[in-house]
Each structure stands twice: as C-alpha cells, then as structure tokens.
Amino acid sequence: MNLVGLLFALLAxxxxxxxxxxxxxxxxxxxxxxxxxxxxxxIVSIFLVFFQHLSxxxxxxxxxxxxxxxxxxxxxxxxxxxxxMRDQSGTELGSAKAMPISTAFQITANVLWGVIxxxxxxxxxSKLIGAIAVxxxxxxxxxTTYQEQxxxxxxxxxxKAVGVLLIAQIGYSLYGILPQYTHGTDGMxxxxxxxxxxxxxxxxxxxxxxxxxxxNIFSQPVTYKQIFSGFFFAMAALGxxxxxxxxxxxxxxxxxxxxxxxxxxxxxxxIVMKTKKTSKEWVVISIGLVAIVAAASVTAFL
Numbered sequence: 001m002n003l004v005g006l007l008f009a010l011l012a013x014x015x016x017x018x019x020x021x022x023x024x025x026x027x028x029x030x031x032x033x034x035x036x037x038x039x040x041x042x043i044v045s046i047f048l049v050f051f052q053h054l055s056x057x058x059x060x061x062x063x064x065x066x067x068x069x070x071x072x073x074x075x076x077x078x079x080x081x082x083x084x085m086r087d088q089s090g091t092e093l094g095s096a097k098a099m100p101i102s103t104a105f106q107i108t109a110n111v112l113w114g115v116i117x118x119x120x121x122x123x124x125x126s127k128l129i130g131a132i133a134v135x136x137x138x139x140x141x142x143x144t145t146y147q148e149q150x151x152x153x154x155x156x157x158x159x160k161a162v163g164v165l166l167i168a169q170i171g172y173s174l175y176g177i178l179p180q181y182t183h184g185t186d187g188m189x190x191x192x193x194x195x196x197x198x199x200x201x202x203x204x205x206x207x208x209x210x211x212x213x214x215x216n217i218f219s220q221p222v223t224y225k226q227i228f229s230g231f232f233f234a235m236a237a238l239g240x241x242x243x244x245x246x247x248x249x250x251x252x253x254x255x256x257x258x259x260x261x262x263x264x265x266x267x268x269x270x271i272v273m274k275t276k277k278t279s280k281e282w283v284v285i286s287i288g289l290v291a292i293v294a295a296a297s298v299t300a301f302l
Contacts, residue, residue, distance in 0.1 A: 005248030008187075008239040009257040015236025017264020020099050022229035023080055028222035029215075030080040031205045035223055038073055038195070038202035040230015041237060045195035048188070048238075057189055061182040065190040068178035069197025072237075075171025077205060082164045087157040098161060100141040100288075103262045105169045107137055110176045111256060118180055120250040129298060136295035137256070143288025144266050148278050179241060187242030194241065195234070236261070256299045263289045 023033045048054065057065060082098045111134050114120040121130045145158070179190055206223075209215050217223045244254030266289065270277060277285070 005243045005245075005254065006257070008243040009249060009254060011239030012236045012243065013239075013257070013261045013264070015232045015234070015239060016261030017268060018232040019229055019236060020079075020083070021268040022232060023226065024083050026222055026225045026229060028220070028226065029209075029217070030077050030084065031209045032217050032220065032223045033080040033226050033229070034073055034077040035202040035206045035217060036226020036228070037076065037230040037233045038069075038198035040227040041234040042195040042199040043227070044231060044234035044238075045192040049192050052188070054189055054192065056192055057182070057185045061185050061190070062193045064178045064182050065193035066197035066200075068175050069194035069199075070201045071171040071174035071178070071197075072194075073171070073198045073201035073205075075168040075175065078164050078168035078171070082161045082168070085157060085161055085164070091157075093157055093161055097145050097158075098165065099262055100144040100266060101158075101162060102165050102168065102172075104138050104141040105165060106172050106176075107134060107141075107256060109169055109173045113173070113177055114180075114250060114253075118246070118250065120253065133295040133298045134256070137292050140288040140291035140295065141262065143291070144262070144285050146281055146284040146288070148280050176240075176244065179244070180246070186247070187238070187245050191238050191241055194237070253299045256296050260293055260296045262292055 019037070023037070026033075026036075049056070056062065079098060079102055082093060082102075085093045087093075111120075111130070115127060115130070121127050179187070179194070182190060206217050209217055240254065243249050243257070248254060249257065266285065270285075
C-alpha cells in the first residue's frame, strides 16, 4: 500500500465530493460551469508551478497532458448539461442522480483499461476481488438513484441522461488513460499542461457561445462564481493525477478510490439542492453509499 498515493486519492475524494454540488448550486449554463472549473484549475496549477518550482514537461509528455485535460473538459461539459436536464414536469435531474451514473461508466472503463492494457491487479486473485468490488460499486451507484415513485417522465429523463453521459465517457476515459503513457515525469509536473488543455477548451466554448449565440458569458457574474467550484476540481484533479500514476496506486486502484467522492457528491447534492427524499429512499441510497465505500476500500489492498 502506498500511503502517499492514498493521501492524494483522499484529495480527489474531497474535491470531487464538493465540485458537482457547487456547479449545480451556482447554476448558469453548462458552458459557464466548464469555463469556471477549467480556469479555476489553471489558476491553482500556476500557483503550484511557481511555489513548488516545478519544471514543465516537454515533447510528447506535454501534449499527452494537454489533450487529456481537453478531453476531460469535453466530458464534463456534457455531464454538467446532464445535471440540468428536466423531465416533462420540469423536475431537474441534478448532480445527485447524474453523478452515480457517470461514476459507474467511468469506473468500468478505467478499471478495464488499467487491468487489461496496463497490467494493474496482476494476480488472478487480485483481478477476481477487484471485479467483485467493481460490481458491488456499480450496484451501489444504481441504488443511489432509487426513487420510490417512478413516472414515465423519470424513466425517459434517465434514458436521455444515460445517452449523454455515455458520450461524455469518451472524454473521461481519455483523461484517465493518456497520462499513463507519459515517461520520465509525474502527476505533479503534468498538472499545469493538463490545466492548459482544460482552460483552452473552456475558453473556446465561451467564445463559441459569444459568437454563435450572442451570449457573452464573460460579462455574467455566475461565470466567475463557477471559478470557485474550479478550485475544488483542481484539488481533485491533482489528487487523482498523482495517485493514479504507476509508481503510486495505478490507474485501476487510484480511480476506484477517487470515486468514493460519489458519497459526498450524492449527499451534498441532495442537501444543498434541497431535494426531497422519503425515508425509504434514504435507506436505499445509504445502502448504496455504504456498498461503494466498502468495495472501494478493498481495492486499496490489491
């Protein structure tokens, strides 16, 4: 067990627990959420470079980090769009429901790649225990979306959200996978170029919104409020980038542990956004959250 890797994974848990709830709370359009998150991350990365006197990777390492950051931004703008999707009655999907679905997709994709392509969980027993843990996490994620009273509008909304989040997964997968193919560098040094890729994507989206829709997000206060949410994402991104490196926990374990953040994201999303839940819904959601934490904890020992 790598204790330093676990500490960085804990940073990811804290950051990703707060980030989706803050994005939903501040509101605005998805492009404003992505601009704030990416530029908040860039600000943090610049401070880190100066105060830690970090060198900037060059060549292929630089571009892999940049493209992984842009890929995350692509996935995240679709995820934020899913937060705001509404059913026929006007009920918003919200981060509390969208995040468990997104997490299930991300865990499946990253674990499969880490185990099959990168050799994580090398022994048969590790693969078996890891597979069982992932299945339990997926079941737990499903339970967190439980609704006692289902309507056709709820089901239709969830199906649409699943389609959007599946496309978003392409970006999230590249975000986790591309840094695994760098050489002679580490997560701390890759953080700044990765933030450049994120911020560039966020800026391009903002300019597109301005030119094509005549909507100047740069003059709207909510855009800059979202930068605060970006500070929490920066904490998560740095924690995950470092913990998922082969010398730390590896992609499979690093990512699974970071996704314990679904617990904080789900609970804070329900409380902050004042989503009403019945006692039965709370019981089922709690069972799902406990299952996620327990199963993810097991992967730290693989």
